[in-house]
Amino acid sequence: xxKYGFNLLWSQEDQGFIVTCPDFPGLSAFGETPEExxxxxxxxxxxxxxxxxxxxxxxxxxxxxxxxxxxxxxxMPKTLHSSLAYQADxxxxxxxxxxxxxxxxxxxxxxxxxxxxxxxxxxxxxxxxHRAETKQIRIQQEISYTPQLIKGGEYGKVTSYLx
Numbered sequence: 001x002x003k004y005g006f007n008l009l010w011s012q013e014d015q016g017f018i019v020t021c022p023d024f025p026g027l028s029a030f031g032e033t034p035e036e037x038x039x040x041x042x043x044x045x046x047x048x049x050x051x052x053x054x055x056x057x058x059x060x061x062x063x064x065x066x067x068x069x070x071x072x073x074x075x076m077p078k079t080l081h082s083s084l085a086y087q088a089d090x091x092x093x094x095x096x097x098x099x100x101x102x103x104x105x106x107x108x109x110x111x112x113x114x115x116x117x118x119x120x121x122x123x124x125x126x127x128x129x130h131r132a133e134t135k136q137i138r139i140q141q142e143i144s145y146t147p148q149l150i151k152g153g154e155y156g157k158v159t160s161y162l163x
Contacts, residue, residue: 019038020041021045029044
């Protein structure tokens with residue numbers, strides 16, 4: 001029995017549940033129900049583990065669940081401390097509240113940037129597919145044109161293409 005965890009999410013695009021394992025990038029499983037997706041993920045995990053063991057590779061250490069206290073201690077340059085304390089005072093909040101605000105804004109911005117980058121990647125992929133399909137259509141159109149000799153032209157010289 002392996003002690004690896006799974007993430008279970010609904011996929012609107014696939015109209016089903018997708019399960020991934022954070023300790024094994026690339027491992028994913030699909031199911032119409034959460035139970036089916038988890039069952040498929042367990043099969044995939046067994047195959048991943050067997051493959052790594054067969055090649056002599058080490059298994060990754062399972063990710064553990066941590067209970068965070070919500071507290072941390074920071075060290076920073078005096079000038080940064082001074083600047084942050086000044087901004088907190090200017091906003092009328094404690095330094096702690098100001099730091100939480102800044103960290104929360106940065107975290108939200110980072111998530112938004114990830115979403116936007118993902119959408120841009122999807123658009124770029126769609127453009128690439130569209131260009132490839134358009135190129136294929138043009139090639140097929142060129143192949144479907146049959147060269148015809150127009151009366152009055154020189155013998156053997158194609159002077160026009162007729163469909």
